[in-house]
Amino acid sequence: MKSTNSFSKTILLLLFILWNLAVNAQTGGKIAGSVTDKKTGEALIGVSVLVKGINKGIATDVDGKYLIGGLAAGRYTLSVSYVGYATKEVSDIEVNGNSATTLNVVLEEAGSNQLSDVVVRANFKQESVNALLAQQKNSPIISSGISAEIIQRSPDKNTSEVLKRVSGASIQNNKFVVIRGLADRYNVTMLNNAIMPSTEPDKKAFSFDIIPSNLVDKILINKTASADLPADFAGGIVQVVTKDVPDQDYIAFSTSWGYNTQSTFKDFISNERGNLAYLGFGQSDRKLPGSFPPSFQKYNPLMPDQKVALTKQLSNPYGEQTYVALPTQSHQLTWGNRTDLKNGGSLGSIVSLSYRNGQNINPVERNDYQNNFQDIYYAYNDKQFVFNTSVGLLANITYKKDKTKLSFKNLLNNVYDEIYTDRTGFNTNIDGNLRFNNNELTQKFISNHQLEGEHAFGARDQKLNWNLSYSLTKRDQPDLRSIYYRENGAGTNVFSVVDRNSRRFFSDMQENNFLGQANYTLPFTLKGKKSSFKAGVLSNYKTREFNARIFNYLFNSTGSPSFDDQILTLPKDRIFASEQIRATGGFFLTDFTSNTDSYDAQTFLNAGYAMLDNRFGEKSRLVWGVRVEQYYQNVDYIDLSGTNRSMDQQFTDILPSANYTYTISDKSNFRVSASRTVSRPELRELAPFEFYDFVAQTATLGNPQLKRATINNADLRYEIYPASGESITVSAFYKDFSNAIEQVLDGSATPERRQVGFQNMSKAYSYGAELELRKRLSFISESNLFKDLTMFANLSYIKSEVEQGSANLQSRPLQGQSPYLLNGGVQYSNDKSGWSLTALYNRVGQRIAFVGNNLIPNIWENARDVVDFQISKKLISNKAELKLNVGDLLNQRSIFYLNMDDKNVYSGAVDKPYTSARFGTNVSLSFTYNFSLGQR
Numbered sequence: 001m002k003s004t005n006s007f008s009k010t011i012l013l014l015l016f017i018l019w020n021l022a023v024n025a026q027t028g029g030k031i032a033g034s035v036t037d038k039k040t041g042e043a044l045i046g047v048s049v050l051v052k053g054i055n056k057g058i059a060t061d062v063d064g065k066y067l068i069g070g071l072a073a074g075r076y077t078l079s080v081s082y083v084g085y086a087t088k089e090v091s092d093i094e095v096n097g098n099s100a101t102t103l104n105v106v107l108e109e110a111g112s113n114q115l116s117d118v119v120v121r122a123n124f125k126q127e128s129v130n131a132l133l134a135q136q137k138n139s140p141i142i143s144s145g146i147s148a149e150i151i152q153r154s155p156d157k158n159t160s161e162v163l164k165r166v167s168g169a170s171i172q173n174n175k176f177v178v179i180r181g182l183a184d185r186y187n188v189t190m191l192n193n194a195i196m197p198s199t200e201p202d203k204k205a206f207s208f209d210i211i212p213s214n215l216v217d218k219i220l221i222n223k224t225a226s227a228d229l230p231a232d233f234a235g236g237i238v239q240v241v242t243k244d245v246p247d248q249d250y251i252a253f254s255t256s257w258g259y260n261t262q263s264t265f266k267d268f269i270s271n272e273r274g275n276l277a278y279l280g281f282g283q284s285d286r287k288l289p290g291s292f293p294p295s296f297q298k299y300n301p302l303m304p305d306q307k308v309a310l311t312k313q314l315s316n317p318y319g320e321q322t323y324v325a326l327p328t329q330s331h332q333l334t335w336g337n338r339t340d341l342k343n344g345g346s347l348g349s350i351v352s353l354s355y356r357n358g359q360n361i362n363p364v365e366r367n368d369y370q371n372n373f374q375d376i377y378y379a380y381n382d383k384q385f386v387f388n389t390s391v392g393l394l395a396n397i398t399y400k401k402d403k404t405k406l407s408f409k410n411l412l413n414n415v416y417d418e419i420y421t422d423r424t425g426f427n428t429n430i431d432g433n434l435r436f437n438n439n440e441l442t443q444k445f446i447s448n449h450q451l452e453g454e455h456a457f458g459a460r461d462q463k464l465n466w467n468l469s470y471s472l473t474k475r476d477q478p479d480l481r482s483i484y485y486r487e488n489g490a491g492t493n494v495f496s497v498v499d500r501n502s503r504r505f506f507s508d509m510q511e512n513n514f515l516g517q518a519n520y521t522l523p524f525t526l527k528g529k530k531s532s533f534k535a536g537v538l539s540n541y542k543t544r545e546f547n548a549r550i551f552n553y554l555f556n557s558t559g560s561p562s563f564d565d566q567i568l569t570l571p572k573d574r575i576f577a578s579e580q581i582r583a584t585g586g587f588f589l590t591d592f593t594s595n596t597d598s599y600d601a602q603t604f605l606n607a608g609y610a611m612l613d614n615r616f617g618e619k620s621r622l623v624w625g626v627r628v629e630q631y632y633q634n635v636d637y638i639d640l641s642g643t644n645r646s647m648d649q650q651f652t653d654i655l656p657s658a659n660y661t662y663t664i665s666d667k668s669n670f671r672v673s674a675s676r677t678v679s680r681p682e683l684r685e686l687a688p689f690e691f692y693d694f695v696a697q698t699a700t701l702g703n704p705q706l707k708r709a710t711i712n713n714a715d716l717r718y719e720i721y722p723a724s725g726e727s728i729t730v731s732a733f734y735k736d737f738s739n740a741i742e743q744v745l746d747g748s749a750t751p752e753r754r755q756v757g758f759q760n761m762s763k764a765y766s767y768g769a770e771l772e773l774r775k776r777l778s779f780i781s782e783s784n785l786f787k788d789l790t791m792f793a794n795l796s797y798i799k800s801e802v803e804q805g806s807a808n809l810q811s812r813p814l815q816g817q818s819p820y821l822l823n824g825g826v827q828y829s830n831d832k833s834g835w836s837l838t839a840l841y842n843r844v845g846q847r848i849a850f851v852g853n854n855l856i857p858n859i860w861e862n863a864r865d866v867v868d869f870q871i872s873k874k875l876i877s878n879k880a881e882l883k884l885n886v887g888d889l890l891n892q893r894s895i896f897y898l899n900m901d902d903k904n905v906y907s908g909a910v911d912k913p914y915t916s917a918r919f920g921t922n923v924s925l926s927f928t929y930n931f932s933l934g935q936r
């Protein structure tokens with residue numbers, strides 16, 4: 001009770017401080033926005049922006065942005081002028097209280113038959129539409145994106161959920177992105193301007209669930225190559241831009257509480273867990289004691305008594321605890337500040353602390369087969385108890401003055417992810433029933449720090465931008481433990497432990513990533529048309545250290561079966577207790593770590609590029625260039641014979657790209673793109689480390705002989721932008737792969753131990769079409785209801801084929817590729833009433849999870865329909881918002897199956913279920929409040 005009272009007092013004190021800050025903040029409204037070129041979409045630097053009638057104004061900065069503060073409530077007119085452009089006056093700009101009114105302006109060059117003193121006039125609503133249309137259609141490459149406004153209107157909590165809404169994108173395992181049906185390994189992630197490392201030790205992938213959606217300003221997926229972007233992709237480059245400098249000072253907080261239909265308030269089982277798990281930190285006693293010999297070569301020769309002494313240093317953690325699963329909770333506190341300095345510059349910052357905890361129960365059925373897949377080999381019923389905590393910090397600070405911008409951006413995220421599996425079932429190998437438990441804790445930490453600058457100089461506003469970045473990624477699995485019991489005869493209900501299958505695994509991975517890059521842009525005029533030359537360099541050095549140890553229990557018999565049975569049938573909480581750890585008639589740990597269970601690796605990428613952005617006539621634009629990437633990769637390890645090995649690869653690739661845009665009208669474009677890109681093996685894919693998943697009974701093994709893949713790409717796209725926030729786009733694409741990298745099943749594996757490796761496929765191709773639509777329904781009726789309704793959908797159809805290299809295998813798609821992706825929804829939003837309603841639908845077509853062979857059929861993931869819903873209401877003069885979210889309303893099963901007939905449709909009568917799981921429907925209620933603090 002005392003701690004509860006203290007907590008309540010702390011909350012009340014915090015709210016009192018926030019209220020006083022809001023009440024005592026200085027008053028004064030603001031007008032803020034950006035000024036861009038209508039044809040190119042480029043930011044215009046040094047544009048004069050004046051408030052007519054009060055002689056107050058400013059020039060746009062290096063980003064083309066402006067902010068004019070200290071305005072009384074009322075309506076204003078802005079005059080925007082720039083050398084060589086027609087002056088524009090925008091009227092009816094309404095300023096209220098302390099808030100900032102956003103107005104983005106587009107300027108058009110003054111033609112030869114147009115006097116520079118001609119003034120173009122528009123009102124606030126018209127210019128807002130003009131600016132958004134120009135932004136939508138002026139991208140030089142084919143891309144799809146989603147803005148902060150759309151993110152806010154979805155029930156998505158993190159970036160992985162947001163990405164499901166982007167045309168041509170889908171998500172695997174709730175966190176890894178698939179673009180245009182290509183597996184996650186074919187995609188690149190950039191956070192702001194830096195390439196992000198893989199967050200996973202076993203694959204080339206970035207876990208997008210670590211970035212909360214409300215810290216994201218926008219997400220852009222570039223689907224075609226450009227010389228100034230990384231070339232290590234075939235699906236797309238995901239650019240996540242976090243929020244930067246606010247237009248006004250504020251403090252905002254949000255809180256959300258959620259209910260899962262199959263988890264919340266149900267009995268939740270796990271081993272003992274420390275209180276720090278709620279803060280994202282594991283228990284120190286899960287680590288392997290420092291007194292343990294550093295290698296299996298030094299541990300295994302020890303005498304049994306010595307091993308007993310070491311084993312006793314590990315606690316007996318197998319006892320279960322049962323408690324009630326708490327509701328999912330998510331909280332965030334954000335502080336934004338903008339200070340205008342006496343020297344004419346400004347200093348802005350945003351700091352955000354986020355917290356999320358979820359406790360979910362997932363029932364899973366697992367099966368495998370024998371006798372030509374006609375009979376059951378094992379049938380398991382699992383319950384997985386998933387405890388997840390994520391704590392994140394974002395801190396950005398930016399200084400702007402005239403034509404200079406300097407930023408220091410930081411992102412830290414700590415994830416505690418624990419899965420406790422409780423299994424019952426039948427296994428042919430032991431010819432009986434079993435009971436199995438597995439506790440897998442994964443602790444992930446990622447920090448990214450970026451120092452970057454943008455500078456404009458010279459008469460032509462040449463631009464130089466640079467970025468220095470450091471990322472640290474850690475992924476530890478302390479004491480991943482399993483315990484395995486088998487029944488002593490059918491129907492006896494007496495179970496004995498199987499010592500060799502009761503194991504304890506320890507691993508740690510640390511990766512350091514250093515990156516530096518610089519880009520220079522020189523504008524020039526070619527035949528009277530604006531053009532630009534751009535060149536840049538990049539250097540990226542990465543190191544990785546990975547170490548693993550694995551032990552199993554060994555029972556040393558007394559020779560007395562009756563005594564042995566008394567020990568072997570002890571329950572989980574007693575069987576490995578200290579009194580049962582002894583050299584005779586008890587247990588001690590043996591070390592069966594392999595030489596290949598540790599490796600060191602490094603990569604070094606050096607790149608340079610040059611490109612031109614040319615305009616020909618009034619309608620044609622060509623962005624073309626070449627990128628050269630030199631790449632070195634090294635993996636050091638000890639092979640099974642004890643010999644030191646060093647695997648080196650070095651490539652130099654010349655990678656041209658061209659993006660042509662033909663402007664059919666002010667509201668439509670036709671685009672053509674061609675490029676060459678690469679896909680390099682990830683360090684884990686090369687390392688000969690074998691990781692055995694006790695739950696899935698699958699081992700993953702690297703391949704030091706992997707080659708890098710090369711991809712030739714071609715794209716066509718027709719796009720129409722009928723009005724602000726509306727778009728209709730139709731795209732077609734083709735990709736030709738050499739040495740595509742896939743995950744394949746080893747034909748010699750057994751159901752007890754499926755083995756997955758990595759392999760090059762000599763030739764493969766992929767082609768497809770995409771349709772994207774976003775349209776307000778006011779064309780049906782002019783009533784207010786239809787004016788406030790927006791329909792949106794995107795559909796992708798993809799066909800691919802791999803050359804199998806064997807007459808006995810039928811043609812198949814690329815691993816991880818879906819034949820279609822479908823997102824759709826409808827949104828109602830009424831600014832006057834503050835009500836908003838969104839319904840969303842998502843379906844991803846069936847795809848190959850693991851490639852089979854002559855002996856084992858391909859394992860596929862079945863399609864699944866997902867329906868989400870959200871209703872929200874603005875409150876307290878639009879400073880607060882209340883949201884009700886419903887996620888995965890249908891709660892359909894997630895099914896992986898052995899595809900027995902090689903058809904692209906799951907048939908319960910023909911195909912064999914491999915795993916099947918449900919995740920429940922999520923219902924959450926959230927409240928957000930923004931304390932506007934005015935301007936200093």
